[in-house]
Amino acid sequence: MKVAIMGAGLSGLACAIRLEQMGVSPTVFEKRSCPGDRFANMEALISVFSRPIRDEIAFLADRYQIYLQPSSNISEFVIRSANEKAVLTGNLGFCNHRGRQEDAWENQLARQVKSKIHFHAEQSYEHLLKEFTHVVVATGDPSYTAAVHNFRTDFTATLKGATVEGEFSRYRVISWLDDRFAPKGYGYLLPFTEKLANIVIAFREGVNDDGLELKEKWALFFDRVCTDLGQDLQVTDQFEVNGYKVGQCRRARVGNTFFTGNCLDSVMPLFGFGQFPAILSGIYAAEDLCGGTPYIEATRAIHASYDNSMVIRKLYERLDTGQKDRLVKMLNGKMGEKLLTTRFDVLKIASRLLRWTGIQ
Template identity: 30%
Template sequence: MKVAIIGAGIAGLACAHELERLGITCILFERKNMIGTIQPNIGSFFNMEDRPIKDPINYFRHTYGILLTPVERMTTIIMHSPKYKSVVKGNHGYFVIRSKDMNSLDNQLARDLRSKINFNSDPDFKELSREYDYVVVATGNSSVLEKLTEWRTTVTTWIKGATVLGNFEPHTAELWFNTDYARSGYGYLMPFDKSRASLVLITTYTQHGELDDLWQLFLHNEGLNNEIVETYEFDLNTGIAKEHKIDNLYFVGNAAGFIDPLLGLGAFHALESGIFAARSIATGEDYEKMVKVITNKLNVLSDYRDKLDKFKNSDYDRMVKILGMPIIRHVIYDTNIDVIKYAHPIIRIFK
């Protein structure tokens, strides 16, 4: 059996890892000259979004044999709205590095692979589909899939991020909600360590030409005067596709649209969809049925996104205040109740 994977990001690497575990070798094609993201940044596994799974790191270790080492546990979340601040402590998840660093999530997945990776290579998926029995598209964007099947865009964003220097608490994530600079997005700070952090602004439904002004407003309004080492920016659109396997093509991770439209998280779904594709290739199991657990979650989160898109700053004030209330904090963060699932019918009523 001949299998090709286009893209050596975490979805493609997870697919290769599972294929090898099932006795199938593959070849990977990566357009960059190395493993990992060009821009260093901190990502996260956020426990509340992944429920009923309690611990994503343990889940991937025990379920799929993938050993991942996070940067730190996330034990504190500080949320800001224009008028309110809430601090929530608990077991919220993990910080992970996304970069070319050897300890990045990407390189942790790559280091144990035996399959060949062709760097500086960006092959045409149509040509590969004629040469290989199966082709896994893990390119990190959904442009190919959008042309091949029915597609519904859920949110469009421009993102600007920076590596900043300062004194940071390594277990703490800080979030800012303000429509003046983020629209219905948000800003966040997540630490690499005690002296470096990833500062990011996710703006929704904006033009690229507006991004610098919104970034400066973000820094000014929140008093963020840290030394900036480097910056980056890119656009990211999320959506929901009708199909994720077309003929002998499998789409995984961001290439399949498996990005959370609410907060923009994607690592968990990237890893799991890559694994699902490998198992489908090896066993013949229906890939669409396997990824239903992902698409169901994305459809639910899309309804939350629709609600959030209508928020004003007064709504964010109310949200941050409520999320800081002791009984609400306990239910959302201190239990394993799938709050996103069970609150969904209420969201739909007020949609």
């Protein structure tokens, strides 16, 4: 068996590590010059979205001997709408580095891979199919999945972010649900350190367009963040992603090709969380390759979670400013904390309820 992994991101590297644990050495191709050679950003795992798993980092270490260090635990989650604020505390999840940093998760995973990773090696799927018996498509961009008619794009999103200097708590993340700068989307702040944070707006493209240019939306967001924090933040770095595809892969495995991470359907339509499912999908592909649970079966839970998340997203998109305010007010305190720390799969229960009542 000759396995090629196309992409040294989260899913490709997790796949490589798991294959090696089972005695298979894959060949990993990465188009960039090193792992995470892109903009630097912070990402988060909000554990309630990974249920029934309560602690993703411990789960990966205990079950698969895949070791990841977050940069901080999230012990406070502040949600702000146009006029309301909810403060939720507890063991809510983790923040982690991505991209060009030493501790970025792609770097941490790459250090656990023994096989050679070929950098500056942008591969075409067709070429790899000729050279290898099995191909894992882990490019983080479902265009490849779409090119073989195996992907349905549900929507595309714009993400604009910046690294800012100021004073932050490493354990507090903030999210803004405000249509003025993130129509049908959200803004967020994730701390890199006590002095640096990542602020981002993410919203669906092409709907409910209010006529504001991206730079105007960004200016509104930036003002709001500075006002809410009571600080004059300084921007030190910026990024912009357009046309970020959110959708579903039709068949997770086609012949001897496995679609993992964003090429499967790891990005949750509700709030864009995709890291943990991406890592799991890489692991599941490796296990199928080594005679374990068939990939299509193993990834059913990821598929179902995507569907559940989409149901809730559709409801979220219908909320106007007043309804968002009421939601945030309701979440403040014990009610929201229970929701974020419950051991139950809130996404599954809520989406079932919405389907059952005919609301969605």
